[in-house]
Every structure is written in C-alpha cells, then in structure tokens.
Amino acid sequence: MDITKSLNCRELRDCDVVDSDGQKVGRINDMTFTFDGQLKLEQFVLAGSAWEEFLESIKIKPDRDPLFDASMIRRIGDKVQLESNVNTLKTTLDKGAIPKGEIRWSELSKKQIVDLEEVTIGKAIDIDFDIDGTASLTVGGGMIEETLEKIGLKDDIDIIVPAETIDSIGDQIKLKVSKDELKLTMDQALENPEVRAVKDSRDVHRGVVKVRLFHKPR
Incomplete structure (x- = not known):
C-alpha cells in the first residue's frame, strides 16, 4: 500500500474509492483496526450510491456494510485506489467479515x-x-x-x-x-x-x- 501523504480518518472519509477498473465504488464510511502493540488498519467500510446500486443488482439489501481489506489498496492519495474490482468486495453478510478482535473506528x-x-x-x-x-x-x-x-x-x-x-x-x-x-x-x-x-x-x-x-x- 502506497500512502502519498500523512492523513487521518477524517480526511479518508472525504476520499472517493476507485476500483481497478477505474469505477467509483463509493466513499469510506468506517474503518476497522486491530491492536497487538501496534495499531493496524485492517478493513474499510464503504457507503455511496455506486455501491448501493451494485448490491441491488445482486439482490442484496443496500443497508448492509460493504468491506474491503487494507491489503486490497494500491494507493492512498486524493483517492483510494484498489487492486481489485467491485465484484470481489464482500459485505457484513459474509460470515466472519469482521473477525473478533477487530474494532470499528466508530466504536474506538x-x-x-x-x-x-x-x-x-x-x-x-x-x-x-x-x-x-x-x-x-x-x-x-x-x-x-x-x-x-x-x-x-x-x-x-x-x-x-x-x-x-x-x-x-x-x-x-x-x-x-x-x-x-x-x-x-x-x-x-x-x-x-x-x-x-x-x-x-x-x-x-x-x-x-x-x-x-x-x-x-x-
């Protein structure tokens, strides 16, 4: 993951998320972290109309939380660029999507x-x-x-x-x-x-x- 500048959660929530096909997926709504002596970013929770339209197209209720792992990020700058396309993302419908031990920023x-x-x-x-x-x-x-x-x-x-x-x-x-x-x-x-x-x-x-x-x- 390439980070081009120092930034924070507040700034990340203003960034568009773009997949490997250049499609705007949505915006970051929340993040998950683990702590084992270091604070480690694990996953991002998305929101946005483009993502909701995709969920509707595959018959999933759009109020579910879509997630992508931090390892899927190619670059963070003015936009968050992913290594994969939108079809590979998961939601909290998936069992174990947010493992025990991960904590959301909104809770932290x-x-x-x-x-x-x-x-x-x-x-x-x-x-x-x-x-x-x-x-x-x-x-x-x-x-x-x-x-x-x-x-x-x-x-x-x-x-x-x-x-x-x-x-x-x-x-x-x-x-x-x-x-x-x-x-x-x-x-x-x-x-x-x-x-x-x-x-x-x-x-x-x-x-x-x-x-x-x-x-x-x-």
Missing part, C-alpha cells in the same frame, strides 16, 4: 483514554496515518483541549500519540505513560519553532499542525 472514537493509573486523559478524536503506514492516536478533550485552549490553538493543533504508548484497548484505551508525563511531553513539544510560528501567524494560518509526542526518528 467513543472510548475514553486513561493513563497508566487509569486517570482520564481525553478521547481519541482521530487516527493519524504517516507515510510509512504507521497509525497513531489524535487525542482531544480533557487536559489536551484545556492546554490548547489556554494558548489559543485549540483549532490549529492536532496532538498525536503513537501506538507504542498504548498498553491495551478494551472498554477504554489505556496508555503506558502517566498523565504528568504526557503533559510534560506535550508542553515541551508545544515550544518547538513550528508551533511558535502557528501562534505568530494565527490570522493567516489555515492548516492544522500535527504535534507528535514521544516521537522517535525511524
């Missing part, structure tokens, strides 16, 4: 994030995909939102926490680090020149700057 985004002592940190407001394919949490709410509001950058900064800092995902997302450690790391990251430049050009700045915590060069 409702979970609270807690530190190693189970103190609430905030929520996962998005998942960020770097060009090397690694996935990380974009964290908001709670102390994250409070800190960004204090410096007037709530809408200008995304705080990215790598999957390596996640201990487990169950009823909540538990981190391996403490709230104080996270806060200290974030405060240090917000002092970098790129963030200061956002502060100085707030009136003309239009993009969102991604601030990666606990970042280790690859």
